[in-house]
Amino acid sequence: MGGLHKSEFKNPVINWFDSRMPVFTMMQKEYGTFPTPRNFNYFWNFGALAMVALMIMIVTGIFLAMNYTPNTAMAFDSVERIMRDVNYGWLIRYVHMNGASMFFIVVYVHIFRGLYYGSYKAPRELLWIIGVVLLLLMMATAFMGYVLPWGQMSYWGATVITNLFSAIPVVGQSIVTLLWGGFSVDNPTLNRFFSLHYLLPFVITGVVFLHVVALHITGSNNPLGIDVKSPQDTLPFHPYYTIKDSVGVCVFLLVFAILVFFAPNLLGHPDNYIPANPLSTPAEIVPEWYFLPFYAILRSVPNKLGGVSLMFGAILVLFVLPWLDTSPVRSARFRPYYRPFVLVLPVVVWVLGEVGAHRPEGIWVVLGRVATAWYFLHFLVILPFLGKLERPLPLPESISRPVLPRQGGGGPLPGGAPAKPMEKV
Amino acid sequence: MRFGLLAVLGLVAIGPAAMAQTAEPPAPPAQNWSFDGIFGTFDRASAQRGFQVYQSVCASCHSMKQLYYRNLTGIGLSEDQIKSIAASVQVPGALGDDGQPTERPGLPSDHFKSPFANDLAARAANGGALPPDQSVLELAREDGANYIYALMNGYKEPPAGIKMGAGMYYNEYFPGHQIAMPQPLHDDQVEYADGTKATIAQEAHDVVTFLTFAANPELEARHAMGVRIVLFLVFMTGLTYAVKRKVWADVH
Numbered sequence: 001m002g003g004l005h006k007s008e009f010k011n012p013v014i015n016w017f018d019s020r021m022p023v024f025t026m027m028q029k030e031y032g033t034f035p036t037p038r039n040f041n042y043f044w045n046f047g048a049l050a051m052v053a054l055m056i057m058i059v060t061g062i063f064l065a066m067n068y069t070p071n072t073a074m075a076f077d078s079v080e081r082i083m084r085d086v087n088y089g090w091l092i093r094y095v096h097m098n099g100a101s102m103f104f105i106v107v108y109v110h111i112f113r114g115l116y117y118g119s120y121k122a123p124r125e126l127l128w129i130i131g132v133v134l135l136l137l138m139m140a141t142a143f144m145g146y147v148l149p150w151g152q153m154s155y156w157g158a159t160v161i162t163n164l165f166s167a168i169p170v171v172g173q174s175i176v177t178l179l180w181g182g183f184s185v186d187n188p189t190l191n192r193f194f195s196l197h198y199l200l201p202f203v204i205t206g207v208v209f210l211h212v213v214a215l216h217i218t219g220s221n222n223p224l225g226i227d228v229k230s231p232q233d234t235l236p237f238h239p240y241y242t243i244k245d246s247v248g249v250c251v252f253l254l255v256f257a258i259l260v261f262f263a264p265n266l267l268g269h270p271d272n273y274i275p276a277n278p279l280s281t282p283a284e285i286v287p288e289w290y291f292l293p294f295y296a297i298l299r300s301v302p303n304k305l306g307g308v309s310l311m312f313g314a315i316l317v318l319f320v321l322p323w324l325d326t327s328p329v330r331s332a333r334f335r336p337y338y339r340p341f342v343l344v345l346p347v348v349v350w351v352l353g354e355v356g357a358h359r360p361e362g363i364w365v366v367l368g369r370v371a372t373a374w375y376f377l378h379f380l381v382i383l384p385f386l387g388k389l390e391r392p393l394p395l396p397e398s399i400s401r402p403v404l405p406r407q408g409g410g411g412p413l414p415g416g417a418p419a420k421p422m423e424k425v
Numbered sequence: 426m427r428f429g430l431l432a433v434l435g436l437v438a439i440g441p442a443a444m445a446q447t448a449e450p451p452a453p454p455a456q457n458w459s460f461d462g463i464f465g466t467f468d469r470a471s472a473q474r475g476f477q478v479y480q481s482v483c484a485s486c487h488s489m490k491q492l493y494y495r496n497l498t499g500i501g502l503s504e505d506q507i508k509s510i511a512a513s514v515q516v517p518g519a520l521g522d523d524g525q526p527t528e529r530p531g532l533p534s535d536h537f538k539s540p541f542a543n544d545l546a547a548r549a550a551n552g553g554a555l556p557p558d559q560s561v562l563e564l565a566r567e568d569g570a571n572y573i574y575a576l577m578n579g580y581k582e583p584p585a586g587i588k589m590g591a592g593m594y595y596n597e598y599f600p601g602h603q604i605a606m607p608q609p610l611h612d613d614q615v616e617y618a619d620g621t622k623a624t625i626a627q628e629a630h631d632v633v634t635f636l637t638f639a640a641n642p643e644l645e646a647r648h649a650m651g652v653r654i655v656l657f658l659v660f661m662t663g664l665t666y667a668v669k670r671k672v673w674a675d676v677h
Contacts, residue, residue: 243668
């Protein structure tokens with residue numbers, strides 16, 4: 001073994017480097033010539049957008065940490081100091097604060113894309129599972145970040161969420177004590193949350209790397225959900241998808257900027273501008289919007305352990321999704337029964353979000369329970385059965401020569417007709 | 426959470442939800458603010474009058490710890506004005522040569538002086554209620570500016586049948602309707618230096634403008650930068666999309 005890599009780069013400096021450590025060759029292979037299905041629609045932007053969001057969060061977070069003080073007596077004031085006295089501190093903090101929301105929006109769309117086009121199915125099960133791990137890591141990171149400003153919602157949110165672990169039989173209380181570093185949410189809690197909030201994004205970065213590695217082994221799924229069969233089905237990643245992703249990044253930044261500059265507190269809760277006070281419980285304790293659906297599931301079960309189990313179950317069920325869905329067809333486009341169900345799912349999650357934002361009384365309790373039941377029904381009952389009941393539409397022959405199933409008998413296009421997949425913009 | 430309700434949900438929910446929340450105060454009516462909108466700025470004259478109201482009324486009970494006197498340049502006060510405002514209070518100085526605490530006149534680099542030494546003293550002087558710090562009060566209330574304005578104008582005689590707690594006042598817009606703060610603003614409570622007639626509505630409008638400045642001193646810079654960045658991003662989006670079309674032309 002050993003010996004230099006045979007680099008094909010002409011530039012002598014790059015060639016010298018690449019021969020000894022072929023990162024240029026690797027980048028060229030994975031992001032330059034990487035064969036990518038030619039028929040992506042704009043839903044396929046959201047993975048890249050999540051990557052951009054992660055980088056923005058890490059960069060702003062590093063600068064915030066330079067000016068933040070993780071001490072219960074000083075945390076709130078240090079955030080205000082960042083807002084008022086640090087050069088462009090308000091910009092860094094508002095970008096970080098709203099960046100969390102943008103990150104979750106992008107990731108939720110990314111997940112929905114996976115559900116709709118069956119991106120979790122063989123051979124991409126591991127890719128999907130790593131993605132669910134990323135979601136869990138993101139949630140933990142976001143939750144701990146929300147605690148750091150040490151406002152009322154920080155404190156009481158931390159109290160409620162950490163207390164959930166006490167529902168675990170036998171070891172629950174010990175876990176809570178460990179999380180708190182004491183017997184209530186206090187300075188040790190803030191310190192460990194700050195430490196972990198700084199650590200986890202780098203863990204996320206590492207797992208994102210694994211996510212991309214797994215992706216580049218199997219290759220991307222595509223809107224037709226059929227395998228790449230020939231080089232005609234693909235385009236090199238660069239320049240086709242680098243430029244298409246750039247369009248998405250611009251639109252993403254535009255939405256992000258409107259939020260940061262014109263409505264920076266729209267998605268936050270006003271109570272978090274009141275310094276934490278252990279002696280005064282807010283009228284309502286609500287988590288950030290991206291946790292509301294799970295919060296609604298938690299509250300729709302009148303039993304603590306049951307609620308906690310269902311709440312975590314709502315995410316854990318995604319781990320086994322590749323085996324719950326029994327249909328061999330990936331894309332919902334060719335699954336007439338699955339399609340309405342997968343479109344109803346985000347509506348159900350939205351309803352859960354609304355339920356989570358309201359006091360659990362009256363109609364909200366009923367809605368919360370119905371929506372919770374539907375959520376689990378979808379994954380645990382409907383999906384396994386649909387695959388058996390459903391008769392999928394005929395699949396196209398290949399990506400580059402798709403049949404148009406809605407318009408005709410299902411044969412390939414006549415020779416000479418221009419290949420025009422309808423999903424291309 | 427400020428979520429738009431699904432129309433369907435709203436229809437379904439309206440009956441029971443409305444009944445369950447009779448104790449909730451009405452939503453404060455929206456006012457016209459100079460700082461609203463993407464080009465919003467602080468009306469300097471109003472903010473300065475508001476500072477006058479703050480100083481002569483609010484500041485006797487409410488602290489505003491996050492602000493420095495120097496921040497008042499943001500509402501258009503001159504350096505000299507700020508120096509004299511700061512010098513009108515005594516703040517703790519460095520320890521004297523004898524090791525004893527000293528006092529000195531305030532400087533523009535000092536934080537706003539709090540009316541009470543600590544929260545306990547504030548409670549003791551206010552019948553057990555703690556007047557909240559006003560630095561970020563506008564952000565710490567749902568629809569802050571409109572809410573504070575409505576609260577200032579919301580004092581009324583308690584309706585028949587409502588039993589008021591000792592030392593509590595009836596306010597239409599306060600959650601639970603019983604507030605420990607007596608009505609702070611009255612007609613001609615202050616005499617405006619610029620001759621504006623000091624009605625309750627005028628005073629409330631001015632003080633809310635000042636409080637919004639206090640909570641969002643970056644607002645004007647944020648709006649100005651936002652407009653430029655959004656314009657730039659719109660341009661970049663168009664440009665990138667055009668390049669994308671060109672790159673993809675041979676594929677389509």
